[in-house]
Amino acid sequence: MDDEIPDVLLRLLRPPGPPPRRLLLTGWFSFLHGEATAGDVLAQRHASAVLDRAGVRHDTAWSPGFRPDALSLETADPGAYDTLLFVCGPLHGPQVAALHEKFGNCRRLAAGVSVIDPADPAVTGFHEVVPRDGTPAPARRDLAAAAPVGALPPVAGLLLSHGQGEYGERRRHERVNERLTGWLAAKDCVRLSADTRLARDDWRLCATAEQFLALVSRLDLVVTTRLHGLVLALRTGTPVIAVDPVAGGAKVSAQAEAVGWPAVIGADALSARVLDHWWEWALSGDGRTAACRHSKG
Numbered sequence: 001m002d003d004e005i006p007d008v009l010l011r012l013l014r015p016p017g018p019p020p021r022r023l024l025l026t027g028w029f030s031f032l033h034g035e036a037t038a039g040d041v042l043a044q045r046h047a048s049a050v051l052d053r054a055g056v057r058h059d060t061a062w063s064p065g066f067r068p069d070a071l072s073l074e075t076a077d078p079g080a081y082d083t084l085l086f087v088c089g090p091l092h093g094p095q096v097a098a099l100h101e102k103f104g105n106c107r108r109l110a111a112g113v114s115v116i117d118p119a120d121p122a123v124t125g126f127h128e129v130v131p132r133d134g135t136p137a138p139a140r141r142d143l144a145a146a147a148p149v150g151a152l153p154p155v156a157g158l159l160l161s162h163g164q165g166e167y168g169e170r171r172r173h174e175r176v177n178e179r180l181t182g183w184l185a186a187k188d189c190v191r192l193s194a195d196t197r198l199a200r201d202d203w204r205l206c207a208t209a210e211q212f213l214a215l216v217s218r219l220d221l222v223v224t225t226r227l228h229g230l231v232l233a234l235r236t237g238t239p240v241i242a243v244d245p246v247a248g249g250a251k252v253s254a255q256a257e258a259v260g261w262p263a264v265i266g267a268d269a270l271s272a273r274v275l276d277h278w279w280e281w282a283l284s285g286d287g288r289t290a291a292c293r294h295s296k297g
Contacts, residue, residue, distance in 0.1 A: 005112045005140050006050045008130045009085075012109060013054050020083035023051060023058040024106070026099065028089040029066065030073050036066040039144040043088035043112055046147035051085075058085075078103050086110040088143060091123045100125030112143040154220035154283055155190040157238075159229035167246045172267035176225060176245040183275050184223060192219065196228045221282045227251045234261060237295030239282035243270060259294060263287070 013020060027044055028034040044060060051058045059081075062070040084099065084106040091113045100108060100121070110126045115134030123129060133139040160177050184191055194215060199205040206212040216222060217236035223243070224230055230242040230252060242264040244252040249266055256264035263278040281287045 003138075003140070005130055005132065005143055006046070006146075009047070009050055009109070009111045010054055012128050012130070013051075013056060020056050020058075020107075022081050023056050023083040023085055024076055024081045024103070025051070025058050025060040025085050025087065026073065027087045030061040030063055031095045032063050032065055032072075034063060034089075034095065036063055039142070040088050042144035042147035042149070043142065045149075046143040047085065047087045047111065049148055073099075073102070078105055081106055084108045086126070087112050090114045090116055091126070091129070092116045092120060093122060096122035097125060112140070153188045153190060155192060155218070156184065156187070157192045157194045157216060157219040157222045157224075157233075158184060159194050159196060159222060159224040159226050161225045161245060164246070167250060170247040170250070171245065172247050173225070173245045176243055176267050176270060179270055180223060180225070180243060180275075183272050187279070189220075196226060196232070221279075221287075225252065227255050230255055230261065230264075231259070234259065234291055234294035235296045237288075237292045239263070239287040239291040241265070241275065241278045241282055243267070261294070262290070 025044060025047055027040055029036040029040045029044055048058065048060065059071050059076070061073045061076050064072050064074070081103065082105070084103045086096065086099065086109070091110055108126045109128045111130040112132050113129065115123055115129065115131045117123065118135070131137065131140070132142055158180070160180070162173060162177070164171060164173065195205055196212060197205060198207055198209070198212070200207050206215060213232060213236055216233050216238055219238050221239045221241065222229055222233040223241045224233070225243050225245040230240050233240045240261065240263060242252050242256055242261065244250060244264065244266050247267050253264055253266065263282060265274055265278070
């Protein structure tokens with residue numbers, strides 16, 4: 001359709017008017033107290049790709065809270081731009097309206113946005129608005145729907161033990177958990193915190209063992225300090241990196257030995273290097289094949 005948001009945006013950027021000398025790409029992802037959602041970031045990526053195809057030189061202003069080292073609205077020089085493009089989200093509120101004052105020298109465009117009140121100064125300050133919804137015109141497909149994306153990263157479940165006071169001075173739980181979460185935070189993966197504890201009164205927890213098995217079976221791998229995190233992940237054929245949080249080894253190490261699972265790390269041997277080794281193995285064909293041998297599905 002030639003009325004899709006990218007097509008309309010391209011027409012606005014083409015002659016007979018002069019092409020943009022340099023454009024600043026903005027959105028709710030630009031505001032310090034806004035939101036950089038996955039949809040916002042994909043909309044930015046799609047808009048940037050459209051601008052690249054059109055040969056429009058542009059920069060993106062990011063929230064300092066999301067990308068602290070990148071260009072922001074605070075550090076961007078309005079005089080360096082002749083066009084401002086705002087993408088995604090509602091055209092509403094003082095943050096959007098403030099763009100018209102700060103970048104009053106620019107031609108200001110909005111694309112892929114929701115119009116709540118057409119008379120809102122946040123809306124009327126734009127020279128052109130290409131809405132996705134909120135006007136009498138038919139709704140348009142959101143920019144995030146067709147944004148370019150890379151390969152999807154693995155989904156890692158994290159199941160940690162915080163108690164086990166019965167191990168007394170041999171407990172290394174706090175140190176182990178801190179190292180695991182810090183290491184996992186640096187990985188390009190989806191991190192899903194899970195719990196083997198079942199509950200009927202907490203919607204965030206599984207209510208049955210079958211629900212928990214269904215959850216674990218959909219993960220690419222599990223990182224755990226819990227015995228049943230190891231046992232139940234392997235039951236579903238999901239590779240596991242098991243870490244024994246008890247100095248000298250305890251039930252996690254014993255269970256790994258009992259089932260013949262190699263990816264187990266003692267509390268005193270825990271390091272990023274060792275974790276990285278087992279991470280690569282767990283996500284490899286060898287790791288998946290080894291886990292499948294334990295599957296009871």
